């Protein structure tokens with residue numbers, strides 16, 4: 001390959017299986033990897049600092065050009081466990097929802113579900129860094145990723161957004177997919193896909209080399225997160241994108 005391919009991966013536990021082969025020394029010539037939280041990966045792809053990223057799917061409509069390059073994604077066919085609306089009161093009493101600054105998809109999903117599924121008259125607020133401390137009274141928050149596992153132990157109520165979407169639409173959900181902002185060489189895509197698959201074939205090894213004090217990682221990787229970008233997930237993705245405001 002004649003030039004580098006900059007790859008942006010999500011720095012959460014959910015992405016470890018997809019990065020396993022690279023962690024264990026696999027190299028694709030010219031490839032460089034950065035790891036960041038999802039909203040940051042999104043802005044890096046939009047500003048062309050990276051060529052491909054495991055980006056929140058909610059930003060796909062904002063890209064001038066986009067290609068979903070992989071058969072693997074961060075999706076769910078049932079409860080996802082790490083994306084929830086957390087509160088101290090039952091959902092119908094919530095008045096304000098703070099939206100995790102690390103997320104692009106789940107915060108958009110929360111808006112869709114609150115308007116069309118739960119039909120709640122709440123106000124939304126952008127999160128500051130310590131937003132989880134503000135979950136009290138009738139103020140709830142969407143929290144994603146590894147921090148959600150901790151929050152599950154703290155909050156009295158948690159509403160799983162993947163489970164709600166599936167109940168609402170009958171379709172699976174895709175949170176993030178490997179999307180490039182330009183065409184990439186076919187041989188890179190083939191090797192990248194193979195690398196993703198490697199960790200999924202070695203889940204026990206991925207579990208043993210990571211730690212999560214608040215949630216069972218084997219369950220997370222095999223029951224909650226669903227990594228294959230199936231036809232059903234693509235349908236769920238299309239349906240979700242139709243709910244988003246036009247960019």
Ligand SMILES: C=C(O[C@@H]1C=C(C(=O)O)C=C[C@H]1O)C(=O)O
Nearest residue numbers: 038056082103104105106145175
């Ligand atoms: C299931 C998750 O999927 C994620 C949620 C994202 C989002 O809300 O923008 C983006 C990437 C994924 O890491 C999670 O982080 O818990």
